[in-house]
Structures are given as C-alpha cells and as structure tokens.
Amino acid sequence: MAESLKPSTFLRGVHPSHNKELSERAAVSVMPAPKTVYIPVQQHLGRPAVPVVEKGAAVAPGTLIARADGALSSNVFSSVSGVVADIRELATPSGYCPHIVIDNDGAGEPRELPSLDDPSAEKIRDRLDECGVVGMGGAGFPTAMKLAAKEKIDAFIINGAECEPYITCDYRIMLDYTEQFVRGAQILARGAGLDNFVIAIEENKPDAIDRVGRYIRDNKLAAAVITLKTKYPQGAEKQLIYAVTGRRVPVGKLPASVGALVDNVHTALSAYLAVSKGQPLYRRVMTVSGRGIKNPSNIWVCNGTPYRDIIEFCGGESETPAVKMISGGPMMGFAVSDTGIAATKTSGSLLLLTDSEAFTGEPGPCINCAECAAACPMKLMPMYIDSYILAGDAKNAVKYGARNCIECGCCAFVCPAKRPLVQSIRLAKKKAQGGGK
C-alpha cells in the first residue's frame, strides 16, 4: 500500500466523459428546508424503518421519526421542525414506501446528542447506529454494521474515486470540509479497530489529492492518499480494493473476507458530524447537474425534499429540455419521471440530462462484437446473459455470471447495438433467485 508513482487501477472498465466541469467549481452551499418534506422510511438497505411518530406530532430537526427494524435497517430522523401532517405511501426511484410528511414551521432548534471525545470502537459504532449513518455512496448499508465485521480488518479505505460522471459532491466535500472529512475517516477507521487508513482519490481531482494529503501530513495522521487512475468503475468496492491492495474479493463474498473495508467520503463526513457534533444524519450534500439544469450546484439538501423544490432552487430547467431525470449517476442511477420523489440519505445526485447527453434511442440486435465482455470489470459475458435470459433460460444466464454482476453498466455503455444489458442482467438475477428456471 505504499504510495507509488503509478496510479493504481483495476482490470478492464471504460472511460465515459466525466462532465464534472458543470458543477465542480460550485462550492457547497445550503439549500433552505422546503415548506413540506416527504421523508421515506426506507433510505437504507434493510427493512423499512418503523414510524414512531403519529399524525400531529411536533418534531424538530434531528427528532427520531422512524426506528430501525432489524440489523440492516436504520433510524430515520426529521430534517425540519414542524408537525407531522401525514404518513402515506409515495413513490421512490425504485418503488413505493411510506413517507412521513412534515410541514415545516422553521422554528425549532435542531436536536443534538452530546459529542464524544476519544470514544472506543464500540462507542463509535453505537453512535453511528443511533444517528442512522449508512453508506452514502448508494447502497445504504448501515455503517455500524459494516465496521463490526467479524473478520480481521487490516485495510480501511475511504472511497474518494467518485468515478461516476457528473457527480462532484464527494470532491467538494474533500475540498470544502477537508478537516471534518479526514477526522470522520479517522473515526470510521477507529470504529473498525484500526489506527491507520487510506484515502483513494482519482487522478482527475488533483486539488483534492493535494488538499487532503496536506492535511494528513500537517497533522501527522497515520493515513495515506492513494492516487487512482481515472477510469470507471474505479469506485466499485471490489475494483477499488483490487486497485489499492491487489486483493481480489472472492465471488459472492464481502470485502471483509480479504481484510478490507471501504467507506464513502460523505459517510466519513456524516460520521464526524454524528460522533463529534452529535448530529443525526438527516441531510446531505447533493450534486444537481446536467445540461438541463440552469445552475448546476452542490448543495446541502434536507432528507425528504422533493426533486421539484431542488430543481427550482437550482434555477429551474435550462432552455434545452431534459429528456431524462436521473436519481444518482448516469451509469448506475435510476431514471425517474416524477418530480415529487424526495431526496434521501443516499441520493448523491439529481441530473437533468438533455438529448445530447443521454441515450434514449432504440436498441438494435446484438452483433456479437464482444465489446461488452471486453469492458466488464467482473469479467463476465453480458451478451450471453442477455440472450439466454431473453430466451427464458435463467440457468445459462447464471452460468455466464449474472449473479456476479455489479451492475456498473460498462457493458451497455460500450455496446454498439445499445442493448439494455444491465436490465437483462437484473432480470436474470431476479429469475435466478426465484429458483433458477
């Protein structure tokens, strides 16, 4: 793990144009809380949290409104002060779940827990659990749970790759909240029982590498910055671990099985806020970008803020109409059409892409060029998964690796026939779960 001159990287992958110039100069600003927030009780991997407030209850920012249900679930907090107006099913990017609707009166003071000084690993994990901290890179895996891995961990990696095009929130956090971020990373490493950690950043963010590296040197922290090659999906967990440590996470296993843990930049910042400031997780920095938005920005957004309010805050739509609205990044995010969907702990970005940016055409027949296989970082054969599952043969689809797919989208990105390969693979995964036939 020595700092070497040659940037580390993984095998295969693609080079999408990053389009980060749209928002990378915009320092993080704060979007005021909207009039009404719609807070989903499902903002994490596991089961939906169970509401603990009722209609009419008075809440403040930081009030627990839904409690974790099981180990992979997580607490949900109010992001505004006001009164619970309703609890009802509303759309999320990937389905429906109950939302706690709160009318914001803008009055109450945020609720904070006492800050912890020099806490033990266990105390850190308890606090993260209590404050509802989850992996903010997208999956929403509860952080405390991850840190409590049974295996012996010797590599703690903060994922500053931010390899998805357009997204710049992690980059801005590293620049604008350097101290809090690095201290948060240290807290996370401690939570996993380690003193040292590594922050891995892609080459195309030289000022972040510089700023974070300087902070670490100036404060003599037991940490290192590792430069990664700019390539997608450099930030995918297994690829990142390979790039940094040379270890291959075995198929079907978690990173902890090779002694490594990966956490996201924003998660580190949230860990700092939870442990050192006692702030529960109820807002996050979000990149709003794409050529369909007037003022691309990086902003603090309260959980539960509907997309329409975010778009309005960023100057509304630009002259060129958007053809796709995406929750998340352009490679892995969800296309949505409902501006009433609300921001969550894991929504790192909202993109409005115009016709020149997003693909909306029709797929053609596969020409068997094997470009998809050549791009796949998991070394799968996407074209066979696609053709087998479309023929209803889940068994063979699994044989060609459907289960190992990380849904990074490299295959469909390079496909000249524009085949929706990831969609097919998701279908294959689903069918394989249902018994393999």
Next chain:
Amino acid sequence: MSNLTVSASPHVTKAGNSTRGIMLDVIIALMPALLAAVFFFGYHVLINAVVCAGAAVGTELLFGCAQKKDFSRAALKKSSVKDLSAVVTGLILALNLPSRLIVGGWDFNFYAAGAARTVENIIFSFDTVLICIIGGVFAIALVKMLFGGIGKNFANPAAAARIFIMLSFGLKAVGTVGFLADAATGATWLSSAAKSTSNQSMFLNMFLGNRGAAAAGETSMIAVLIGYVYLSVKKIIDFRLPLAVVASAAAFAFLFDALGRGSGPRILNNVFANVMAGGLVFGAVFMATDYSTSPNTFWGKMIFGAGIGFFTVVIRVFTAMPEGMSFAILLMNIAAPLIDKYVVPKPFGYARPQKPPPVTVTPPPATDAGAKREGKK
C-alpha cells in the same frame, strides 16, 4: 418536463459508437483493397462490387419486409439495411471473386471486337454479374437472414457464398490478368503445378499486388495491410486474431514442408509464399474477424485463428483444391460456438470450488433446531 424517458441504467453510452459506425469503418478499411483490385484488374472489379453490394442490400431489404409481411414505405425505412452490414458482406464477396470469368455453358460475356473468347478479352463480363447477384442473394438470404439476421448467422456470409459459387459453378482458381502483365495468366502460385518457383521478385509482386490472383481482393498485400492497421487502430477488430491466423499458417506450412519435402532454403520461401498467396491475409483481416462467427474471448479467438491457419495449409497441401482459406474459415465458424461454450473466462475473484470436506455425520440434536433459530431472532 413532460417528455422524460424512463429506462434502465446506464443512461449514457459511448459517443459515436454504433453498429452502423463499425460497418462504415469496415467499408473504409476495405477501400484500399478495392482500389488496388481496380488498379490491377480494371473497372470490372468496381462493377462486381456494386452488383454484389446491391444484391446483398436488396435481398436484406426484401427479406426483412417479407418476414414482417409489410412492404409499406415505413417498413422499408425501418429496414435493418441501415446498419450497412449488407454492404460489407457484398464488398467482401466481390473481392472474393475473380474480376471476370466465364461460366462453362453460359458465356454471356461481351468481348472486344474480333478478339478470341478468352478471359483477357472480356470487356463486360455478364457471367460475373450473374454470379455476383447469385452470391449476394445466397449470402444474405440463406446464410444471414434465415438464421435471424445480423449477429446470428453461423457462418461468414461471404465465405459461405464464395464456397457455394466455387462448388456450384466449378470455378476453380480462375486467374485474372495482372495489369502489369507479367503475372502468369490464369494461374496463381497456389495452382501452379510445382509450387516451387518462388523467388524474391515474386514476393515483391505479391506484396504490391501485381500477380495472378484467384480473387480480386487478395491481390495486394499492402492494401489489405492498410485496412488491417486501420481496423486495429480504431479497435474495430482484435488485432491479435489475424496475427494468430498468419502465424499458425506459417508454422504449419513450415512443419508440413519440412516433414514432406526435406530441407533447404526452399522451405522458407514456401512458408513465405503460403502466407502471401491466396486469400490468407485478406481472409484473416476481413473474414476471420467477423463478429458473429468468431469466438468472443481472447483465448477463443486464438484457438479459432490457429484453426483457420491450420486448415488452410492442410487443404492447400493435402487436397486437390488449390485454395483452402474459405473452407478453413467456414470450418472454424462452425466450431466457434463450441469454442465459446468451453472457453468461458472466470469471473473476477473466482475461486476454484473447494472439495467438500469429508462428510462427518452428526446426529441432529433432539430439539427442533429451526424453532430455536427463530426464537433467537
């Protein structure tokens, strides 16, 4: 925000990457070989190219519409011919045929006034045009569309059509006259009896294209190589596949010659001649690399390429046929799905399944384990 599309990720795709673009690149890469063929064999080649491409495109257009039973304007507009793959097939087929020929029993050709009825004196070869149309229709209708169109054909349409024509019309290696006129009329190096008259100036002529060639496109090695470099640089083909074909052909030519005919400097010449003669390089660059009919993994491609080189030389050395490239390609095309079945890359992080530990039978505890587990939760 009324026209938002909702579809699966990823939402961006590689810029300028399309089936049509790839086919356009292949057409560009074929241009040097086409121009060289026109230079050495005259305008006939151009006519053949246009006829073959036209027949291929027309067949695909009609076939597609017939399948959908819809010949309306809209259906024609939506036809798959827009991806240009039929044009590629047509061009490759044309370059796989002689510039002019006389089909026994036909001879509808036009000759220069008062000249003898020999190939050299043909000014417009109607026979060839007919063969081109038959070849184009065969390649597209029977080899490509019948199997489901682009990407689904089991054999390279152009190679299959060439073999079909060779077998049906008894066209052995019909030589054509070199423009610079010292190439042997009607005979290529491969069909010349002794296959021993190789010398340096012959190689230079082969390299440039001044030779008798059984097919128009194979004449100029350098023109084919320009196409190869173009396709490799643009990453349309895997540059290692043609190399595998050529290396394997050279190795087996050497082996068979050394075993069969003793030693001496002639052997090296024969190796060279085997590589440069006939359609080996042309086929390696433009036909073996066909996406649908070649394996999809690196090792699969290497096996495939080596097989083509091997069969080409075997057919040349041990059979009565002078040229084996198209047969070799066809043979390996058929083997390609098999190769792909067995050469499957292991996923990233794959671990060999461990042998299950020896079974030790432990009797289940008396209490209901399932209920216990539930209770713990």
